[in-house]
Amino acid sequence: MTAARPSARALRGTGDRAARDHVAGGRVATGFAAGVRRTPVVPSRAGAFDRERHAPDFSILVAVAALAATGILMVYSSSAMKALLQRDDAMAIVGPQILWAGVGLLVMLIVMRIDYRYLRLLSVPGYVVALGLLALVFVPQFSRVVGGSARWLAIGPLPALHPAEFAKLALVIYLAHWMAKRGTAIKGFWGGTVPFLLIAGAVAALVFKEPDLGTTVVITSTAFVMFYIAGARMRHFVLLGLGGLAVVLAVGLHDYQMERLQAWLNPWADPLGKGFHTIQGLLALGLGGVFGAGLGESRLAGGLFLPNASNDYIFAIIGEEFGLVGAVMVIVLFLVLGYAGIRTAMRAPDTFGALLAAGITAWLCIQAFINIAVVVALIPVTGITLPFISAGGSSLTISFAAVGVLLSISRETNERGSWNDAPDDRGRGNGGTHLPGPRRRPVAQRPTRRA
Amino acid sequence: MLGRTDSRGRLFTLMVGLIVVSAALMSRLAYWQVAQHDSLAGMAERQTSIRVEVPSRRGTIYDRSGTVVLASTLERDRLVASADQLDGAQRETVITELGTILGLNDAGRADLAQKMYTAKPYVVLARDLDGAASDRIRAAIVAGRISQVSLEPEATRVSPQAGGAPDTSLAAQLLGFVNREGVGQYGIEQRYQDILAGAPKIQIAQRDARSRPVPESAQVVASGIPGADLRLTIDAGLQFALEQELLAAWVADHPHTISAVVMDPRNGEIYAQASYPSYNANTYASIAASEPGRFMDPVISSVYEPGSVMKMLTTVAGLQTGTITLSTQFNDTGIMKLDGGRTEIADADRKAKGWLQVRDGIAQSRNVIATQIALGLAPTTAQASQELFRVWSQFGLGSTSGIDLAGEVSGLVRDPASQPWRQIDLANGSFGQGVAVTQIQLAVAFSAMVNGGQLVQPHVVKAVGGDEVKPVVRRQVMDAALTPTLVDLMNHVVSSVSFYSSRTLIPGYYVGGKTGTAQIWEPKLNNGQGDWDPDRYSFSFVGFVGRQAGQADLVIAVRVEDARPTVAKAGQLEMPVMSFELFRRIATDAITRPSMIADLPPLTPTTAPIESLAPGATARPTQRIATPAPTGGRP
Numbered sequence A: 001m002t003a004a005r006p007s008a009r010a011l012r013g014t015g016d017r018a019a020r021d022h023v024a025g026g027r028v029a030t031g032f033a034a035g036v037r038r039t040p041v042v043p044s045r046a047g048a049f050d051r052e053r054h055a056p057d058f059s060i061l062v063a064v065a066a067l068a069a070t071g072i073l074m075v076y077s078s079s080a081m082k083a084l085l086q087r088d089d090a091m092a093i094v095g096p097q098i099l100w101a102g103v104g105l106l107v108m109l110i111v112m113r114i115d116y117r118y119l120r121l122l123s124v125p126g127y128v129v130a131l132g133l134l135a136l137v138f139v140p141q142f143s144r145v146v147g148g149s150a151r152w153l154a155i156g157p158l159p160a161l162h163p164a165e166f167a168k169l170a171l172v173i174y175l176a177h178w179m180a181k182r183g184t185a186i187k188g189f190w191g192g193t194v195p196f197l198l199i200a201g202a203v204a205a206l207v208f209k210e211p212d213l214g215t216t217v218v219i220t221s222t223a224f225v226m227f228y229i230a231g232a233r234m235r236h237f238v239l240l241g242l243g244g245l246a247v248v249l250a251v252g253l254h255d256y257q258m259e260r261l262q263a264w265l266n267p268w269a270d271p272l273g274k275g276f277h278t279i280q281g282l283l284a285l286g287l288g289g290v291f292g293a294g295l296g297e298s299r300l301a302g303g304l305f306l307p308n309a310s311n312d313y314i315f316a317i318i319g320e321e322f323g324l325v326g327a328v329m330v331i332v333l334f335l336v337l338g339y340a341g342i343r344t345a346m347r348a349p350d351t352f353g354a355l356l357a358a359g360i361t362a363w364l365c366i367q368a369f370i371n372i373a374v375v376v377a378l379i380p381v382t383g384i385t386l387p388f389i390s391a392g393g394s395s396l397t398i399s400f401a402a403v404g405v406l407l408s409i410s411r412e413t414n415e416r417g418s419w420n421d422a423p424d425d426r427g428r429g430n431g432g433t434h435l436p437g438p439r440r441r442p443v444a445q446r447p448t449r450r451a
Numbered sequence B: 001m002l003g004r005t006d007s008r009g010r011l012f013t014l015m016v017g018l019i020v021v022s023a024a025l026m027s028r029l030a031y032w033q034v035a036q037h038d039s040l041a042g043m044a045e046r047q048t049s050i051r052v053e054v055p056s057r058r059g060t061i062y063d064r065s066g067t068v069v070l071a072s073t074l075e076r077d078r079l080v081a082s083a084d085q086l087d088g089a090q091r092e093t094v095i096t097e098l099g100t101i102l103g104l105n106d107a108g109r110a111d112l113a114q115k116m117y118t119a120k121p122y123v124v125l126a127r128d129l130d131g132a133a134s135d136r137i138r139a140a141i142v143a144g145r146i147s148q149v150s151l152e153p154e155a156t157r158v159s160p161q162a163g164g165a166p167d168t169s170l171a172a173q174l175l176g177f178v179n180r181e182g183v184g185q186y187g188i189e190q191r192y193q194d195i196l197a198g199a200p201k202i203q204i205a206q207r208d209a210r211s212r213p214v215p216e217s218a219q220v221v222a223s224g225i226p227g228a229d230l231r232l233t234i235d236a237g238l239q240f241a242l243e244q245e246l247l248a249a250w251v252a253d254h255p256h257t258i259s260a261v262v263m264d265p266r267n268g269e270i271y272a273q274a275s276y277p278s279y280n281a282n283t284y285a286s287i288a289a290s291e292p293g294r295f296m297d298p299v300i301s302s303v304y305e306p307g308s309v310m311k312m313l314t315t316v317a318g319l320q321t322g323t324i325t326l327s328t329q330f331n332d333t334g335i336m337k338l339d340g341g342r343t344e345i346a347d348a349d350r351k352a353k354g355w356l357q358v359r360d361g362i363a364q365s366r367n368v369i370a371t372q373i374a375l376g377l378a379p380t381t382a383q384a385s386q387e388l389f390r391v392w393s394q395f396g397l398g399s400t401s402g403i404d405l406a407g408e409v410s411g412l413v414r415d416p417a418s419q420p421w422r423q424i425d426l427a428n429g430s431f432g433q434g435v436a437v438t439q440i441q442l443a444v445a446f447s448a449m450v451n452g453g454q455l456v457q458p459h460v461v462k463a464v465g466g467d468e469v470k471p472v473v474r475r476q477v478m479d480a481a482l483t484p485t486l487v488d489l490m491n492h493v494v495s496s497v498s499f500y501s502s503r504t505l506i507p508g509y510y511v512g513g514k515t516g517t518a519q520i521w522e523p524k525l526n527n528g529q530g531d532w533d534p535d536r537y538s539f540s541f542v543g544f545v546g547r548q549a550g551q552a553d554l555v556i557a558v559r560v561e562d563a564r565p566t567v568a569k570a571g572q573l574e575m576p577v578m579s580f581e582l583f584r585r586i587a588t589d590a591i592t593r594p595s596m597i598a599d600l601p602p603l604t605p606t607t608a609p610i611e612s613l614a615p616g617a618t619a620r621p622t623q624r625i626a627t628p629a630p631t632g633g634r635p
Helices: A008-014 A017-023 A058-087 A094-111 A118-136 A163-187 A189-209 A213-229 A234-252 A255-265 A276-288 A314-347 A351-375 A393-410 B008-035 B037-048 B088-102 B106-116 B131-142 B187-191 B193-197 B236-253 B307-321 B358-363 B367-375 B381-394 B423-430 B439-450 B482-496 B498-504 B579-591 B594-599
Strands: A143-146 A149-153 B049-054 B069-081 B123-129 B149-158 B201-206 B219-222 B230-232 B257-263 B270-276 B329-332 B335-338 B343-346 B354-357 B454-456 B461-464 B473-476 B510-522 B531-546 B554-563 B566-569 B572-574
Touching: A058 A094, A058 A314, A058 A393, A094 A393, A118 A163, A118 A189, A163 A189, A163 A213, A163 A351, A163 A393, A189 A213, A189 A234, A213 A234, A213 A351, A213 B008, A276 A314, A276 A351, A276 B008, A276 B037, A314 A351, A314 A393, A314 B008, A351 A393, A351 B008, B008 B037, B037 B049, B069 B131, B088 B106, B088 B123, B088 B131, B106 B123, B123 B131, B123 B149, B131 B149, B187 B193, B236 B257, B236 B270, B236 B554, B236 B579, B236 B594, B257 B439, B257 B579, B307 B358, B307 B367, B307 B381, B307 B423, B307 B439, B307 B482, B307 B510, B307 B531, B329 B358, B329 B367, B335 B367, B335 B423, B343 B367, B343 B423, B354 B358, B358 B367, B358 B482, B367 B381, B367 B423, B381 B423, B439 B454, B439 B482, B439 B531, B439 B554, B482 B498, B482 B510, B482 B531, B498 B510, B498 B579, B510 B579, B531 B579, B554 B579, B579 B594
Parallel strands: none
Antiparallel strands: A143 A149, B049 B201, B069 B123, B069 B149, B201 B219, B230 B461, B257 B270, B257 B554, B329 B354, B335 B343, B454 B473, B510 B531, B531 B554, B566 B572
């Protein structure tokens, strides 16, 4: 868990002028961070260097802030009338959303200033706590049933918590930590694939049991993406995919999920029953057209037609009020987040940071795209929220925290191949960990820029 | 430290994956929002808009004078409550207050309390409030004594005229009623639904979040047509008198039902048509569950075996085929074997009266003579059956009369062409058993006998809006020259038999008709095979009344269904009020009403001498037909 520490060998090996300037306290003007002021690396105690930190990737910040602002706007637009009718207060739903957005922003601002490597300390306890909370949902006095599944946890006077949201973040952190520690051993079957399945499977199984199919899909997909990025052996990966598909087909599909599948294939077969949500979402999109009806002009959001207008189907309301243009803008914002997140992962200073960044990015983007795909009827109804936009305090706060971590990583990105970039561990395909230093196997020589 | 194990290549793949997925999402989005925009927006439009139909004022129904309102539509208040907005104490207040205002008894209060505690946002507490109750409730709402309760105007169909019997409205079965949806049920209200209701004003409005129309967004799609008023041929005064007479007779005789129709034989106008038991159209809902059968008008919707009334048609058949005259004599044997002795028919008293002229045979209602007339219509039973059936069909028996009322039935008349009649079938048919018709069919058939052979279409609507309805003559069914003969015969029936004459003749007027007494077919008898019940009878009388000899001004058909008479002697059934006696009372009421007399055409001197009244003046010599047995048709 130490920072990439420039070694004399590395410096000599690269012969990189920028790096030397850097060590000398000069300014670095690399291709990536052109114009970005880098803090000088000051020798700290025991000869360690403070990590070089620079400004975070503001494109992430801008994208997320835009999404959250859109979310508050759309939650208000879609819930005001319903809240006014049901609770006599137009702000009943958007009020908490604003509050939670504030809390989330604060959490993000704090987390982005903390060295993400401290999360490695918290990864195991966090994972255990997440499992505990997920298990606690099955204790009747703590759980609160929402929409047919016990997804919420209400402990004492605390605000109701959605443990699956916390579990997503905890799993991503723990997987990143575990995979980074595993190194190339991840390629092994017993050393990599099986433990990976146990770690991710425990969380996925508990969430699936709630039952919350949508979140299960997000968690599983995110875990597999991280596994893939971490260097899983493709053979295992493909086999796992096929096996997973077989499991899903054999036992995973409840009757109500089969019904959802049929409703997806032909929503108009049962327009007032199973196809209702899908059709109402599509009608909202259709009403929007290219430029939309305008903010607050949604006809389907009033509560009569789209019951989940401020949650799962908020994207349909965006499409209705802002049209194709607005809806595409939202997708583009998520794409920006995805691009910036993956760029952060590529340039992260260490494997843990890279996997963490990739995991968080994948999680947010997968969840968003699944939600949108449901609304546009590309996949069956699953029932998950649109990150940053849908109403929901737990989801919003945790998503902001995750982006905080992402921003924290983005503060330490550097050009691959620069002096403080960790060398590629190519491994030897035997699953053994390569450890640097005496009595350890030599690290393969990494290519230099000059070569 | 460790080297890097995360793969940049795979991260790049992930990025490509995200781009591909988002491209898919965007194109799908464009498909729905651009390509499918019109159809989806149209569907959404239909879903989010609400079609509001504002019913037009329903037409008023007047009697033939155009002044007496028989049915009209009023706005009455409906009391509704938003029970879910009240807590327990407030509900109790509302229940107590309303109980006092509406003067409810304990059961009414319990019912009100049950409605108040349903906790629905919209509960109808009471309907059809009268003006005084509405005012008291309005005052209580204004004073703040009750809350979350409101009055809504509601179109209510009312029959303002009381009927001739307790708890009935005038001509209820003839008029029918209008249900809560504004749809006429039974009678005129159903038959003239489209004309009375007009076309509603149709508005399309956006729905608000409570699914109520937004008034500002309403667009009028159709402006609507107000309902037309109807003027009936019914004379309200006569109708009322008729209902009173029917009630009196019902009280005396205690039949299942009693019904009568008074019509003008010349043009088919119905002057009055009623039955007892009837109902009150203002409170139709109270019997809708228990006795919905009362909604049907027996005159047009109930078939029965008319009995000896049908002998008139047998006679017509005989006269038309030329096989008899009124003076033709037949031997009344009392009992007559048919079908080679396997079946028999008999007179009511089973006594042989010897040789009788047709006019006396009909007057004394001898079944054997009617049978002999029928059997003698043609050489074979099959041909004779065809002949009798042809006369029935010609006179409209077994088919709907076309009266402008809902629910008319056609009757049950077997066609000998499809299933040949045996002799017993022909015999039964000749005196009206084994054939089921409606009262209106009989009235129309008798009208044709007395009006010169024109089968008129009976009708109850004289004018729609301001347009007079033209009377329709369906066809000529009989030689017009036969009318004086038949009129005379019917007069002979009621005047020659003292049993009838004492209770039928009206001094100063000219009456005629034919009685009918039929046993009622009871499917449970004869071990479930069905037989005529010997104790239960339906009595009929169809006759006419005229202001001078040989003239028929009104045809009246009376039916006393399912009565238990006392047997005075064999073949003579006594009732406190006999059907012909009831006929006389109705006829007296009708003919003496000033309004009715004004409607009838002025008296003209009788033109043709009535042939049968002058014995020996007949072209046909008096003949005796000794043997009724036809040669053909025997098994």
